[in-house]
Amino acid sequence: MTSLDPIVLFFILGLSAGLLRSELRLPSAVYDLVSMVLLLAIGMKGGIELAKQPLIVLLPQMFWVMLMGLILPLLAYPVLRYVGHFKREDAASIAAHYGSVSVATYAVAVVYFASQQISFEAHMPLLLAVLEIPAILVGIVLARGLRSKMPLGALAHEVFLGKGIVLLVGGLLIGWIAGPQGIQSIAPLFFDLFYGILALFLLEMGLITAAQFGSLRRYGLFLILFGIGMPLVSAWIGIAFGYAMGFSVGGTAMLAILAASASYIAVPAAMRISVPQANPALSLAAALGVSFPFNVLVGIPLYYTFAVWTYSLLGAPR
Amino acid sequence: MTSLDPIVLFFILGLSAGLLRSELRLPSAVYDLVSMVLLLAIGMKGGIELAKQPLIVLLPQMFWVMLMGLILPLLAYPVLRYVGHFKREDAASIAAHYGSVSVATYAVAVVYFASQQISFEAHMPLLLAVLEIPAILVGIVLARGLRSKMPLGALAHEVFLGKGIVLLVGGLLIGWIAGPQGIQSIAPLFFDLFYGILALFLLEMGLITAAQFGSLRRYGLFLILFGIGMPLVSAWIGIAFGYAMGFSVGGTAMLAILAASASYIAVPAAMRISVPQANPALSLAAALGVSFPFNVLVGIPLYYTFAVWTYSLLGAPR
Amino acid sequence: MTSLDPIVLFFILGLSAGLLRSELRLPSAVYDLVSMVLLLAIGMKGGIELAKQPLIVLLPQMFWVMLMGLILPLLAYPVLRYVGHFKREDAASIAAHYGSVSVATYAVAVVYFASQQISFEAHMPLLLAVLEIPAILVGIVLARGLRSKMPLGALAHEVFLGKGIVLLVGGLLIGWIAGPQGIQSIAPLFFDLFYGILALFLLEMGLITAAQFGSLRRYGLFLILFGIGMPLVSAWIGIAFGYAMGFSVGGTAMLAILAASASYIAVPAAMRISVPQANPALSLAAALGVSFPFNVLVGIPLYYTFAVWTYSLLGAPR
Amino acid sequence: MSPCTRKLLTIITEAALENVLLKDLDRLGAQGYTLSDARGKGHRGIRSSAWDASSNIRVEVVCNEVTAEAITAHLQANYYNDYAMILFVSDVTVLRPEKF
Amino acid sequence: MSPCTRKLLTIITEAALENVLLKDLDRLGAQGYTLSDARGKGHRGIRSSAWDASSNIRVEVVCNEVTAEAITAHLQANYYNDYAMILFVSDVTVLRPEKF
Amino acid sequence: MSPCTRKLLTIITEAALENVLLKDLDRLGAQGYTLSDARGKGHRGIRSSAWDASSNIRVEVVCNEVTAEAITAHLQANYYNDYAMILFVSDVTVLRPEKF
Numbered sequence A, B, C: 001m002t003s004l005d006p007i008v009l010f011f012i013l014g015l016s017a018g019l020l021r022s023e024l025r026l027p028s029a030v031y032d033l034v035s036m037v038l039l040l041a042i043g044m045k046g047g048i049e050l051a052k053q054p055l056i057v058l059l060p061q062m063f064w065v066m067l068m069g070l071i072l073p074l075l076a077y078p079v080l081r082y083v084g085h086f087k088r089e090d091a092a093s094i095a096a097h098y099g100s101v102s103v104a105t106y107a108v109a110v111v112y113f114a115s116q117q118i119s120f121e122a123h124m125p126l127l128l129a130v131l132e133i134p135a136i137l138v139g140i141v142l143a144r145g146l147r148s149k150m151p152l153g154a155l156a157h158e159v160f161l162g163k164g165i166v167l168l169v170g171g172l173l174i175g176w177i178a179g180p181q182g183i184q185s186i187a188p189l190f191f192d193l194f195y196g197i198l199a200l201f202l203l204e205m206g207l208i209t210a211a212q213f214g215s216l217r218r219y220g221l222f223l224i225l226f227g228i229g230m231p232l233v234s235a236w237i238g239i240a241f242g243y244a245m246g247f248s249v250g251g252t253a254m255l256a257i258l259a260a261s262a263s264y265i266a267v268p269a270a271m272r273i274s275v276p277q278a279n280p281a282l283s284l285a286a287a288l289g290v291s292f293p294f295n296v297l298v299g300i301p302l303y304y305t306f307a308v309w310t311y312s313l314l315g316a317p318r
Numbered sequence D, E, F: 001m002s003p004c005t006r007k008l009l010t011i012i013t014e015a016a017l018e019n020v021l022l023k024d025l026d027r028l029g030a031q032g033y034t035l036s037d038a039r040g041k042g043h044r045g046i047r048s049s050a051w052d053a054s055s056n057i058r059v060e061v062v063c064n065e066v067t068a069e070a071i072t073a074h075l076q077a078n079y080y081n082d083y084a085m086i087l088f089v090s091d092v093t094v095l096r097p098e099k100f
């Protein structure tokens, strides 16, 4: 991402303030407000697009994307377990984080694509929501085995009724039902302020990221390498899926970005309850301490370049 | 209200999330911020209108509306006491809630009227502020008798200096003094974002409403019937007053909506201090658990239809 | 300031609510959010201007302004110590508050200048940031003597990495790097809403100011006289510096306002840690209880008038 | 300034009672108090702190035994029946006993 | 309504555990509980409360000795190894002992 | 893992002191601490938590007696005169005493 975008500068400000141990600290109520508005806005943006096309057309895409969300953690797990020598639960939990997605990374990508006038499939937020969940299930099975007697009800509750999913899917439904006309009255808050609110959110994300660096130092080099390497690999998988599904270059790049991003909202909460033996500091250090800044500062334009290469090499799909 | 309006969809989202016991929970600081902006905005909207006409003209209206605020709880009390068999203090407290008004219901009605291009007397927020208080006094007298030795100072403090009244009346005064020109600089926050902020508020209201359903189940059918029946009756009284005062159809409908709405900010706080024997769960279950959703989802367009009937039957007033 | 400006009316509303002991209280998270947005916005406004001119040109100005920040507390100290008979630490701490600046006062002045279409040097936020700090150092030396063995690291940390400075300077840098084009996407939040957010902030400031009146009553008349007299003197010093630096009338008036304003964010925090023997109630009572309302209600237009007189008497500088 | 024993009174009750309660504490001889916001569950159901009417406060008062008993008796007489409220007392050691 | 002794159990743990923990408390016989948000530091590092994953909660339960022991044993068996959690118990005097 | 007695130190003081105080606690041997925001009233007047300069924090430290005394002495020597601060100590039973 062009490092001059003010959105990214806010992230860097937060990161620097955190690393310099400044007094700057946002109250958690502000974090909650800001992330709530972002999730609803992203959901509604996607929902408006859903209103324009029959949902049935999107079912195959949802299926393929779900498949991608199952494959990514299965790919990450052996690396973490056998190269990184993490214990089973930790490997499974980290894998789940990387199979799922980061809404903040998506939001920054949306800003980047807008500034570069790259268009992409506008129902992407639907795929974002779909991608949140499968990796969680894979992570749990990897950690506990298939025969584990997890109370399924509690798990489904945790997964489908977590704050992030409810707001994202709620936004999708509201956008879908209300449509572009209906949503206009609330556009000043949710759409006009989107960039500004994202800036505040990234300021906070910078502070949170800085707080992960301590664990990073403790858990060492492998986590850093994984936190950069895994997104690079995932991005190519995302490109493969996007190409196979006949997406535009922009859409393919966006899917690559989703694949490369690592969750830090839905997955940590679900893993903490369903795989308590996993050390949450490890996954957050990797996802927030390494992959999030890497994706935001370097990855987003890079994955787009990957997608452009692919399309110029192979031609537009089908 | 047209169930497609996104404002109402946010309420339904909150309600569903609450009923499904989702993790979604807004910090109370967000609730405070959002309700503060709404109260100030509604006050200022009314204040701007006050600047356009001599206040003396409005004094009779304020008097009549105050009278309405005295009549409504006196009507509700015997029903609650002798049909519902509530103990004296509970009947008095519930009656006070229904004699007063709900700012959130008013805000949703404003949105509905705007979407339907129905005009109404623009100084309505003044009447809203006036209506908040008389029912509280009636409720206290009903509960404690006229000879009770309530410390009047403490009561006046509670009633006139509660958060809601201060912000609403403060907004009125600011709008009145600054006038439409003066207020322009702050319009982007208070007026352009009004719908969006109302949406967030209704999301939270949905969650709060869902939390009342537990008490509803406990206190049974009568409360549900009362929570629907009382607004229906009150609406007609509001229409009678509006018609008698020579209001437009829109203004009459709005007065009906105010009459039908039940307070959940000013009255609970005042009752808790001055009639502590009343169980607050009862009034909130009725006001928030039944009447608020009923008014928002069904009542607002219904009462408007009532007003239209009345005007087409009886002709415009005077 | 024209007492009709709604911004100021919000301050008066907060002040009245506080003095009447209303229930109105803003959660500290709202205070944090609102002040964060203001500081970032002011910083960015200044930063955008920095992008337009070589920084080297501003270095002399920064030097002179820093000098002013050293002189003001040295002037205030003997008055406080020998006329006011405050103990050494208290005199030093109060002096530091008056040598530094109040961002809220600056923000109100910006609104006033805009409404009166008075232009001023647009890099003023840079000077604002520069002015925050020197007085703190003077205050510490006055209180502890030059030979005191204050841990310099901890002090520098407190001074340069306090919340206010980080946000203001961070905003400056973001504005500078991103430039007017880059910042456009976040303008709806930070610039369009500026007045509205300032209104909320001043509402809270009114409540906080009211809370200082208790200490004022206790510490008596001298503090009130000082809280009015010191700004009047400082304003003339600001005018002298502005004139000497060749500023426009508006810029000179703004420098006078900065000089007259007294800090209540950066300085209290730094003094509390580095001069703990000073009673913080004294400085806050003077700075917030007297000088802030005086400057906002009376001082801002007054100092502008002073500047106009000066320029018409002496002619434009150089 | 040798250490000394005092009572720590903890009151958990509805936020609506805050103003009244703090005035009572002042009047009954408490030299100070500390408040924080809380949520919880008791005989009067769940109090979730989502908004004013369902918020709790948690008040702590360090005081001598006489004051503790006066406060306890006053609360029991005036609020215990009508408000969501619990109260418990424990022994604490304080410095500067003259403060409490 | 003479005063009576009970146990005050204070649990400080990760906010992620809130729902599960409160259900457990209900099941193990606690008549009520009080929660507030907290931050802190312990063997599992700094928990800053900046956002959900790093928030702590502070839960207080007033109960009789048997319940206190049941809760303690349950927490120790189920959560102590995997979660940031501490637990301490003190004696408190309560009014209306039948409530706890 | 039999239960064992420790001291619970509660410090209520100005939020401005947070950073300095936490560093001191670390240095004086506290194995952990828990913080929450608070407001209150004491000899230095009302601290309303409306904004930074008037906020209180409430810090709890569970530790052994020696550490408790060290912290108490340090706070009394360094902050008691200049800051709004109170401190009280009580006995608590903990599990896993090796943690504290």
Ligand SMILES: Nc1ncnc2c1ncn2[C@@H]1O[C@H](COP(=O)(O)O)[C@@H](O)[C@H]1O
Binding pocket: D012, D013, D038, D039, D040, D041, D042, D043, D044, D045, D046, D047, D056, D083, D084, D085, D086, E030, E031, E032, E033, E034, E035, E060, E061, E062, E063, E099, E100
């Ligand atoms: N056994 C308990 N332990 C801890 N807190 C309690 C207990 N019972 C009640 N509370 C708290 O006290 C408040 C009022 O209690 P109650 O009057 O029983 O509804 C509840 O909302 C809880 O926050």
Ligand SMILES: Nc1ncnc2c1ncn2[C@@H]1O[C@H](COP(=O)(O)O)[C@@H](O)[C@H]1O
Binding pocket: E012, E013, E038, E039, E040, E041, E042, E043, E044, E045, E046, E047, E056, E083, E084, E085, E086, F030, F031, F032, F033, F034, F035, F060, F061, F062, F063, F099, F100
């Ligand atoms: N010695 C202690 N005193 C007070 N609080 C503690 C202590 N140790 C841990 N805590 C709190 O308990 C939480 C979990 O502790 P731990 O499991 O040791 O990481 C920490 O985040 C602190 O809030």
Ligand SMILES: Nc1ncnc2c1ncn2[C@@H]1O[C@H](COP(=O)(O)O)[C@@H](O)[C@H]1O
Binding pocket: D030, D031, D032, D033, D034, D035, D060, D061, D062, D063, D099, D100, F012, F013, F038, F039, F040, F041, F042, F043, F044, F045, F046, F047, F056, F083, F084, F085, F086
């Ligand atoms: N007797 C008391 N009981 C409970 N908290 C107190 C008491 N005295 C003081 N405090 C708290 O300690 C803070 C500082 O006390 P002080 O130094 O006396 O002003 C106050 O703001 C209160 O939050």
Ligand code: NA
Binding pocket: A072, A097, A098, A099, A100, A101, A102, A234, A258, A259, A260, A261, A262, A263
């Ligand atoms: Na991913």
Ligand code: NA
Binding pocket: B072, B097, B098, B099, B100, B101, B102, B234, B258, B259, B260, B261, B262, B263
């Ligand atoms: Na009504």
Ligand code: NA
Binding pocket: C072, C097, C098, C099, C100, C101, C102, C234, C258, C259, C260, C261, C262, C263
């Ligand atoms: Na100054």
